[in-house]
Amino acid sequence: MQGRKRLPRAVRLLIVARAVNRLGAFSLSFVTVLITTRFGASSAVAGCVSAAFGLATIPSRLVGGRLADRIGRRRTIVVGLTGCAVAQLGLAAADSLTPAICFAVLLGLVFEIYEPPSQAMIADVLTPSEHVRAYGLLNAALAAAGMGAGLVAAGLGRWDLRWLFVVDALTCLLCALTVRLVLPADHRTTAAAAPDQTPAVTPWRDRALLLMLATGTLFAVIYLQIMITLPLSMDHEGLRPTDAGLLFTTSALTISAGQPLLRWSRLSMLSAPVAFAAGYLLLALGLGGYALAHNLTAYLAATVVWSAGDLLLVGRAYAVVARLAPPGGRGRYLAVYGTSWGIAGIAAPLMGTQLIEHAGPAGLWSAMALVSLLLAALQPTLVRGATFHGNDHQLDSAPAELQDERAG
Structure with missing residues (x-):
């Protein structure tokens, strides 16, 4: 019967907010296309930029985990999503190759910050027996939103690739605002533990x-x-x-x-x-x-x-x-x-x-x-x-x- 219990409101709202964010998270696949078509870079350069982005996501996730335990889950999610929005708007506004590369790497450095606090927040408010269902539901919500993201990308991409990054940035900001307004505030417990509690x-x-x-x-x-x-x-x-x-x-x-x-x-x-x-x-x-x-x-x-x-x-x-x-x-x-x-x-x-x-x-x-x-x-x-x-x-x-x- 435990599996039929409704998930807490905070978890459901977090999953919805992440799904909204995922609905716009289609621009990443087009970073290399933007660099080659708009700025005339070679495929080799675009590949290096893509690899640099992937490498940057590793410290991004580690920073997100440390911030989640230091300043709180909600604050870290908001910081990460806002950083993504800034980087994506920078990519959309870039007028030459160098700033475009810089914003692509910046996007990698902030791209995974909100993942650890999202996962930790789910674990915080549920018993261990409910973790599997909650993480599975989050995965399903992101997958379902991904289907809609592909349709949005197909429509906007025919117009101008830069609008993909603008819309993605807007969904990040909308998700950040939703998290800030509806999720429980961070408390100074595990997020700000004293040294002897580390x-x-x-x-x-x-x-x-x-x-x-x-x-x-x-x-x-x-x-x-x-x-x-x-x-x-x-x-x-x-x-x-x-x-x-x-x-x-x-x-x-x-x-x-x-x-x-x-x-x-x-x-x-x-x-x-x-x-x-x-x-x-x-x-x-x-x-x-x-x-x-x-x-x-x-x-x-x-x-x-x-x-x-x-x-x-x-x-x-x-x-x-x-x-x-x-x-x-x-x-x-x-x-x-x-x-x-x-x-x-x-x-x-x-x-x-x-x-x-x-x-x-x-x-x-x-x-x-x-x-x-x-x-x-x-x-x-x-x-x-x-x-x-x-x-x-x-x-x-x-x-x-x-x-x-x-x-x-």
Whole structure:
């Protein structure tokens, strides 16, 4: 019955605000296009700018985690979104290549600041048993908003690319204003802990967190291969690369439509190790389907399968990391785990293009399926150890919840 309880108002409002922001977050895909078409830069220069952006997102997320624990969740979200708006407006107004590059890098430096406090705020107001559903709902809301973002981008992009960045900036400001007005104010508790309350364990010295970071990076590499190299893969198979948009929409629909299934008792009662194993097996099966696919129907079927695996995976990973964090350290722990996406953002394009060039699409997706099978074997063991370790951290701060879980 717990899975049927309504989420707290603060969580629901945060998810809605993030969805509004995601509705406008389509400009990032067009940074390289803007640089090449408006300023005449080469593809190599545009690629370097894109890589610099990806690299900048790593310290961005770490800064967001530290600020979330120091100045509060709501303030950090507002700061990050406002910074994104400033950088995007700067890109839209840039009249030469140099300022455009500077604002693109600035966008990377502020782009991930609001992620750790958003995730930490969800963990703050919910019991551990509700974390998976809340993170899954956030993921589904962002996926659904992403579908609308593609339609908005298609319309505005035909007019002037700069308007993409203007509208994106406006949605950032609207989200920041919503967060500022409707979410609970920050309190000087964990966000401003006294020196003697600072957690003894730092994120980069926590072995359990680092193991989760390693597996999270592998997952992010797999996921970004789909986002980045799927159009190229379809082109090699003689299909239209633009049909990848249909596959992305299918994935978003699967994740959104699958959310009610997480309330079913059989799924909600799955232990984290079993859910991770099942999720990665489905992911491997879907990617294996890509390796064998030669028509759009086969690609669509494989997309539904791996998206079902994603439904089981994403929320649980953040829930495990939130449980690992000591009192007052959730923002930093979630930020460190989140750097997996920045690392993968650098590695995935290089790895994917090389695999397609030397092994073809079948080789690429077969390799990704094998990595998924490896994660299916390793992740359950890591999660068992991480859960026990996390209970040790949080026992004093939430004794009733965690002692009940240990007893179970």
